[in-house]
Amino acid sequence: MPALHHDAPAPAPFHHGVRVYWEDTDAGGVVFYANYLKFFERARTEWLRALGVGQQKLRDETGAIFVVTDTQLRYQQPARLDDLLDVTVLLAELRSASMRLKQQAWCGGRLLCEGDIRIGCVDAGTFRPRRIPNEVTRLLA
Amino acid sequence: MPALHHDAPAPAPFHHGVRVYWEDTDAGGVVFYANYLKFFERARTEWLRALGVGQQKLRDETGAIFVVTDTQLRYQQPARLDDLLDVTVLLAELRSASMRLKQQAWCGGRLLCEGDIRIGCVDAGTFRPRRIPNEVTRLLA
Amino acid sequence: MPALHHDAPAPAPFHHGVRVYWEDTDAGGVVFYANYLKFFERARTEWLRALGVGQQKLRDETGAIFVVTDTQLRYQQPARLDDLLDVTVLLAELRSASMRLKQQAWCGGRLLCEGDIRIGCVDAGTFRPRRIPNEVTRLLA
Amino acid sequence: MPALHHDAPAPAPFHHGVRVYWEDTDAGGVVFYANYLKFFERARTEWLRALGVGQQKLRDETGAIFVVTDTQLRYQQPARLDDLLDVTVLLAELRSASMRLKQQAWCGGRLLCEGDIRIGCVDAGTFRPRRIPNEVTRLLA
Numbered sequence A, B, C, D: 001m002p003a004l005h006h007d008a009p010a011p012a013p014f015h016h017g018v019r020v021y022w023e024d025t026d027a028g029g030v031v032f033y034a035n036y037l038k039f040f041e042r043a044r045t046e047w048l049r050a051l052g053v054g055q056q057k058l059r060d061e062t063g064a065i066f067v068v069t070d071t072q073l074r075y076q077q078p079a080r081l082d083d084l085l086d087v088t089v090l091l092a093e094l095r096s097a098s099m100r101l102k103q104q105a106w107c108g109g110r111l112l113c114e115g116d117i118r119i120g121c122v123d124a125g126t127f128r129p130r131r132i133p134n135e136v137t138r139l140l141a
Helices: A035-050 A055-062 A134-140 B035-050 B055-062 B134-140 C035-050 C055-062 C134-140 D035-050 D055-062 D134-140
Strands: A014-019 A064-075 A084-094 A098-107 A110-123 B014-019 B064-075 B084-094 B098-107 B110-123 C014-019 C064-075 C084-094 C098-107 C110-123 D014-019 D064-075 D084-094 D098-107 D110-123
Touching (some): A014 D035, A035 A098, B014 B035, B014 C035, B035 B064, B035 B098, B035 B110, B035 C014, B084 B134, C014 C035, C035 C064, C035 C084, C035 C098, C035 C110, D035 D110, D055 D064
Antiparallel strands (some): A064 A110, A064 B064, A084 A098, A098 A110, B014 B084, C064 C110, C098 C110, D064 D110, D084 D098
């Protein structure tokens, strides 16, 4: 899609490296597909941390935790033991009580898996939806 | 939705019970969301077994294995330690080399999580797509 | 070891069936060794439940939780996808704030793994050791 | 413990950092104990890699894989979400077909867990014990 004008360049995704260990594989000889949800979450956690948001600290100070409400994953290529994956995070949408992220896992130029993840902010005690704390929204925006 | 005519009744889903253990929970005090992919797979495996399809046997005899190619999950309510979940499987679409399943996890009348899972048939050695063996298609149809 | 007198016969172990799914295996084609700790815990949980001890209920009512303090496992034979394991629990020692269990995993007459597990009772909030609640001790003894 | 003579200084352990994510925790609010086996294995894998031993490459070239045959773990203190653990590896004994490692997990000066792990070398196809390939023994010694 060509565009004559674009004031704001597309934001660059955050990158996080994930090594594949025995624990991640299954008897098919490849990474067990459910584990990409773990890899994606590790990358989201490091993305938040890089922005200054520690989740344990957030919970202790505001009572808010993030929970995953929707996941959509497409698996393209398998990864194997000892592979070093490059897992990316891109904030696609930020709302008052939720956000949507686009994530990908790459290995040596091959796209292995991509996903759309929706995260909601809830009260840690009741699991009721609540606004993302202002200081977090400010760091993410 | 009332219907005047329906030659074929909607098929009944397969049910599989899953108990929640410590291993399934996270520090939020609830089942870690990625584990619903495991629960759904256990139910699919038992559904296949009930139809007469053993996956290890299938691999040994035909070289075919099923792999997950797409997952779409919506999380509605959390489950907790000691909960007994009722996990369902419904075959939504059967094609020559893949199938799509609708799955749900319930606990005490509450819908916890539902998902659409696409499964492909591949060669265990090369991971190249291949037709689902005829004897399996016959058992599933 | 012959014995002339034995007033109390050796207690029979508790048995719990565990099916091996894809999630349990690794790229070696067998069950990932760390997962025997999960299988052993599932069996302990069902053993406690069979004796009338629900862990979530115990925590809600007394603030006590059981934590694993020592594990010693010996791996003898591998298990594979679709295997049905027979996991046993035998209470080897019961003390005021801890217990020791002997556990085994079998498949078709083959001993796969055996372990000694020490469990301590702690306060769920502080993780400080505390006495096992009397009603639990009574059920276990 | 002062010593007048020591020809060979005690070898320094290998260190590997492990971050605690949601996936690692359980409803007790702490790291699920079985996961220390995963953390220890990640550290062993990086220790081997640092010595020049890649396990996937080893398997492809020699047909040998390492399997865990005995584990003994003592849990001292819990770890929590976001903690950064320092996991160590020390080769305690090297034999022709097996080795024994001492491992520890630390967090901020607190010892969380320590273990003795015995590893055996087996043929990837038959799981029969075999000698550790010479090039590996040379790198480890």
